[in-house]
Amino acid sequence: MWLAVNESYSLLNLARYQRAAEVALGGLAAARQAGLESWEYATILAANAAEALVALGRTEQAAALIDSLTTTPPRRVRLIVNVARAEIDLLRGDSAAAAERWRLIRASPAITSRVDIACESAQRAAEAALWAGRPGDALHEVRRALVLFKAPDLTIFCGRLLAAGLRACADLAEQARARHDEPGLAAAVAAADDLAAWAGQMGGAPFTDHPFVAAIPARRATWDAERTRLAGRSDPAAWGGAARAWQEVGRPHRVGYAWWRQAQAYLDAGQPVPAAAALRAAADIAEGHAPLLAQIRALAERARIPLRPAAAAAPGAPPPAQAPAPYGLTGRELAVLRLVAAGRTNAEIGAELYISPKTAGVHVSNILRKLGVSGRVQAAAWAERAGLLHSGRH
Numbered sequence: 123m124w125l126a127v128n129e130s131y132s133l134l135n136l137a138r139y140q141r142a143a144e145v146a147l148g149g150l151a152a153a154r155q156a157g158l159e160s161w162e163y164a165t166i167l168a169a170n171a172a173e174a175l176v177a178l179g180r181t182e183q184a185a186a187l188i189d190s191l192t193t194t195p196p197r198r199v200r201l202i203v204n205v206a207r208a209e210i211d212l213l214r215g216d217s218a219a220a221a222e223r224w225r226l227i228r229a230s231p232a233i234t235s236r237v238d239i240a241c242e243s244a245q246r247a248a249e250a251a252l253w254a255g256r257p258g259d260a261l262h263e264v265r266r267a268l269v270l271f272k273a274p275d276l277t278i279f280c281g282r283l284l285a286a287g288l289r290a291c292a293d294l295a296e297q298a299r300a301r302h303d304e305p306g307l308a309a310a311v312a313a314a315d316d317l318a319a320w321a322g323q324m325g326g327a328p329f330t331d332h333p334f335v336a337a338i339p340a341r342r343a344t345w346d347a348e349r350t351r352l353a354g355r356s357d358p359a360a361w362g363g364a365a366r367a368w369q370e371v372g373r374p375h376r377v378g379y380a381w382w383r384q385a386q387a388y389l390d391a392g393q394p395v396p397a398a399a400a401l402r403a404a405a406d407i408a409e410g411h412a413p414l415l416a417q418i419r420a421l422a423e424r425a426r427i428p429l430r431p432a433a434a435a436a437p438g439a440p441p442p443a444q445a446p447a448p449y450g451l452t453g454r455e456l457a458v459l460r461l462v463a464a465g466r467t468n469a470e471i472g473a474e475l476y477i478s479p480k481t482a483g484v485h486v487s488n489i490l491r492k493l494g495v496s497g498r499v500q501a502a503a504w505a506e507r508a509g510l511l512h513s514g515r516h
Contacts, residue, residue, distance in 0.1 A: 123149050123152060123153055123158070123163040123164065123167065124163060125149075126145050126146060126148060126149025126152070126167055127146075127149065127163050127166050127167055127170065129145050130142045130143075130145040130146040130149070130167065130170040130171070130174070131170060132334075133145060133174075134170060134173055134174060134177075135334055135335050135336065135337075136334070136336050137177075137336035137337055137371035137372060137373075139174040139175075139177040139178050139372060140174070140178065142170060142171075142173075142174040143171050143174035143175055143178070146167045146168070146170040146171035146174065147167075147171050149163075149164075149167040150164060150167045150168060150171065153167065165191060165200050165202060165203050166202060168187055168188060168191055168203050168206075169188075169202040169203045169205070169206045171184075172187050172188045172203070172206040172210065173206060175187070176206075176209065176210065176213065177372070177373055178372070178374070179374040179375055179407065179409070179410050179411070180410065181210060181213045181214060181410035182214075182410065184206070184210055185210045188203055188206050188207050188210060189207070191203045191207075192204050192207040192223075201227065201230050201239065202239070202242075204223060204226070204227055205227060205242060205243050205246060207223060208220050208223040208224050208227065208247070208250065209246045209249075209250070211223060212249070212250045212253060212412075212413065213375075213410060213411050213412060213413075214412055215412030215413065215416075217250070217254050217413075220250050221250070221254070224247050224250060227243060227247075228247075237267075237270045237271060237276060238276060238279075240266075240267045240270050241267050241270075241276070241279060241280060241283055243267075244263045244264060244266060244267035244283055245264075245267075245282045245283040245286055247260075247263045248260040248261075248263040248264050248283065248286040248287065248290065249286050251263060251290075252286065252289055252293065253413035253414075257289075257290040257291075257293035257294045257297075258290070258294065260286060260287070260289070260290040260293075261287055261290040261291065261294070261313060263286075264283055264284070264286060264290065264317070265287070267283060268280075268283070268287075268317075268320055271324065273324075274324040274325050274327045277324040277327040277328050278327050278328065278330075278332045278334070278335050278338070279328075279335065280321075280324075280327075280328040281328040281329055281335075281337070281338055281341030281342065281345070282337070282341055283328075284317055284320075284321060284328055284329075284341075284345060285341050285344045285345045285348060287313075287314075287317045288314055288317055288345055288348040288349065288352065289348050290313075291310045291311070291313050291314035291317070291348075291352055292310075292314075292349075292351040292352040294306065294309070294310035294313070295307055295310040295311065295314075295351075295352050295354070296351070298310055299354060300470070310352070311352065314349070314352050328341070329341065329342040329345060336371050337371050337373070339367050339370075340364065340367035340368045340370070340371055340373070340376065342367075343360070343363050343364040343366075343367040343368075344364045344367075344368075344376075344380065346360055346363075346364075347360035347361045347363070347380065347383065350387075351387075356383065356386060356387035356390060357387060358384050358387040358388050358391065358393075358396070358400075361380050361381070361383045361384035361387055362384055364380040364383075365380035365381050365384065368380060374407040375407070375408065375410070375411045375414060377404075377407060378403075378404040378405075378407045378408040378411065378414055378418070379404075379414060381400045381401070381403050381404035382400075382401065382404045382408075382414065382417060382418050382421065384397075384400045385397045385398075385400040385401035385404065385421060385425075385427075386421060388400060389421075389425050389476050394425065394427070394476070397425065397427065398425075398427045401418060401421060401422055401425075401427055401429065402427075402429055402430075404418050405419070405422070405429045423457070424457070424474060424475050424476060425475075425476045426454070426476075448508065448510060449492050449493055449508075450492050451489065451492055451510075454475075454485060455485055455488060455489050456510060457475060458471055458475070458482060458485040458486060458489060459489050459501065459502075459505050459510060459511075460505075460510075460511055461474055461475075462486060462489070462498050462501055462502055462505075463501070463502035463505050463506065463511055467479075468480075468482040468483045468486065469482075471485075471486075486498070486501075489501055493505075
């Protein structure tokens with residue numbers, strides 16, 4: 123079992139995920155045969171196996187392995203499997219369960235006293251906060267872990283943590299730009315500079331190729347791509363490079379994230395054709411990552427990109443039946459109405475839905491006419507009373 127723990131851990135770092143899962147599961151089988159399922163090494167093996175399966179995109183297999191080991195509150199011997207369970211909860215789309223588990227995990231002294239456990243947990247907790255739309259919390263998780271490092275030792279494993287931190291900064295910068303919040307934008311850029319300075323203080327180890335950490339080039343490529351997003355000009359080529367780097371180490375969900383960001387960048391640059399290709403490719407490999415798939419579908423809706431090309435439908439198959447839109451509103455008009463209710467201007471609606479401000483204005487005029495109201499405030503109030511803002515219609 124001890125050998126299986128070390129071998130599977132090494133294989134994880136070498137991005138040999140299938141073999142890591144096999145070794146860890148073999149060690150678990152030996153533990154069961156010897157009646158040692160409750161031994162600490164057995165829980166580490168379960169966590170290693172789950173990490174390998176998650177890396178391969180096999181979320182449900184990882185869940186089946188971990189769920190039975192995490193029915194009680196986290197304690198030291200089972201802390202690592204609870205960290206794995208929190209990540210799996212997120213991937214399955216149960217953000218409430220993930221948040222509650224992180225609350226329990228943070229109560230463990232190991233989170234603040236052991237730098238290796240702090241790093242492993244913080245990078246996952248930060249990603250959970252990012253997918254929940256809380257970039258400020260994600261940045262806090264990253265900073266809390268980084269202060270524990272006093273020397274470059276172990277920082278070869280910090281690339282994922284830093285990339286999550288920079289993603290948080292880019293998210294905060296995008297939010298600040300949308301609000302025309304110059305101090306907020308400056309704070310996001312300053313926070314990103316602090317992360318880069320920390321990496322420099324550690325000799326650049328987190329993003330310097332190392333024979334024992336195969337994912338460093340992909341983490342570095344993601345960091346570089348997030349920097350372009352932070353600067354307000356997300357670069358499709360940089361995201362394409364990140365996708366290729368993650369493909370080389372066999373991480374489908376990471377590839378899907380990069381393709382999703384690439385699609386956004388193409389749309390921002392007014393290039394819908396390559397955006398559609400990137401978005402469909404992302405959708406094809408996002409199964410098992412519920413938050414990513416939700417974002418892909420939301421972007422497809424806003425940009426009016428069908429994720430399943432019409433040619434892929436069965437010949438002669440009728441289009442799927444849709445319930446009639448209330449008040450004669452089209453699906454596009456419903457999307458515009460929700461943004462009107464959120465207080466967006468025509469220019470902001472256009473940017474969100476990848477249409478011109480003039481087209482957004484036409485949609486708003488049609489909405490006011492169909493609802494029989496005279497202004498945007500009345501339209502928002504009407505939509506709220508009629509349940510149009512939370513109906514789940516697209």
